Amino acid sequence: MQRRDFLAATGAASTAFAFGNAASSAQESKKSKPFQLKYAPHVNTFKQSAGNDIVDQMKFAADHGFTAWEDNGMLKRSAEEQNRIAKAMSQLNMQMGVFVAYASFDEPVFAVKNEDKWSEVLEAIKASVEVAKRTNVKWMTVVPGSVDQQGNSENWNRYGGPRLAEGYQTANVIELLKRCSAILEPHDLVMVLEPLNWYANHGGTFLSRSDQAYALCKAVDSPSCKILFDIYHQQITEGNLIPNIDACWDEIAYFQSGDNPGRKEPGTGEINYRNVFKHIHSKGFEGIIGMEHGNSIKGKEGEQAVIQAYRDADAF
Numbered sequence: 636m637q638r639r640d641f642l643a644a645t646g647a648a649s650t651a652f653a654f655g656n657a658a659s660s661a662q663e664s665k666k667s668k669p670f671q672l673k674y675a676p677h678v679n680t681f682k683q684s685a686g687n688d689i690v691d692q693m694k695f696a697a698d699h700g701f702t703a704w705e706d707n708g709m710l711k712r713s714a715e716e717q718n719r720i721a722k723a724m725s726q727l728n729m730q731m732g733v734f735v736a737y738a739s740f741d742e743p744v745f746a747v748k749n750e751d752k753w754s755e756v757l758e759a760i761k762a763s764v765e766v767a768k769r770t771n772v773k774w775m776t777v778v779p780g781s782v783d784q785q786g787n788s789e790n791w792n793r794y795g796g797p798r799l800a801e802g803y804q805t806a807n808v809i810e811l812l813k814r815c816s817a818i819l820e821p822h823d824l825v826m827v828l829e830p831l832n833w834y835a836n837h838g839g840t841f842l843s844r845s846d847q848a849y850a851l852c853k854a855v856d857s858p859s860c861k862i863l864f865d866i867y868h869q870q871i872t873e874g875n876l877i878p879n880i881d882a883c884w885d886e887i888a889y890f891q892s893g894d895n896p897g898r899k900e901p902g903t904g905e906i907n908y909r910n911v912f913k914h915i916h917s918k919g920f921e922g923i924i925g926m927e928h929g930n931s932i933k934g935k936e937g938e939q940a941v942i943q944a945y946r947d948a949d950a951f
């Protein structure tokens with residue numbers, strides 16, 4: 636189905652939308668009603684419909700009512716490409732979500748004090764400030780490494796070996812997060828800590844529970860250290876989504892979505908996304924919900940299914 640046909644078939648609103656030259660803006664003048672929440676598609680979510688170019692994909696998303704975008708890999712793009720993306724975002728009136736500022740999954744980078752490793756983290760955070768400014772990003776993801784249990788040390792073995800007690804690991808994580816926050820605070824930027832599940836994706840990560848993320852944020856006590864509550868990961872780790880969101884609400888700055896099992900669009904698994912989104916909306920959330928999941932169906936048809944899934948979940 637052609638993009639125009641799809642817009643017509645889904646009853647797209649007729650708001651005029653100017654982008655690019657006059658001929659193409661006349662042709663592409665239909666734009667769907669914005670969603671109630673700022674769901675942010677990813678690079679390649681709409682590749683089959685919009686082509687390889689990321690700016691074309693963003694235009695496609697904007698035409699279909701998405702008001703945000705998420706690009707985990709922004710840090711690795713050239714400055715020229717970052718500028719091009721930022722310009723398109725502003726022309727499309729879209730907001731940019733997180734990129735990954737620092738992520739380690741299998742080494743106890745934050746949990747064990749190692750000044751060389753810690754310097755690498757702080758350098759990554761400093762580099763992220765420049766990129767965030769260039770791309771108008773407010774939030775950046777930080778994954779603070781694994782627990783101290785599976786290192787490469789020659790002293791470590793699966794039956795024992797030295798392992799730092801949990802309280803000291805937590806104290807180290809807090810100390811390094813404070814140092815990261817000190818870099819971000821003057822720029823009004825926010826690192827969002829993402830708990831990850833151990834059972835389907837990332838066994839051994841230091842941060843896995845929402846209460847743990849909450850305790851870290853309270854201890855760091857900085858406007859630059861908040862929670863990224865990934866609904867997919869937290870469904871696997873702890874379930875009880877709405878009460879847990881409420882319990883750590885004052886430290887949550889950002890959400891990500893994805894259904895379980897399978898990590899595909901809402902409606903393909905066990906999470907009642909309409910009720911979860913309704914709840915988040917009712918609390919006045921104005922931030923972004925990154926669509927960090929795959930498409931359950933391949934091709935253009937699958938991309939339309941993703942759009943429809945968000946329309947259904949947003950119909951509260």
Ligand SMILES: O=C(O)C(=O)CO
Nearest residue numbers: 776829831836865927
């Ligand atoms: O790696 C993952 O699973 C994440 O959610 C990181 O954002």
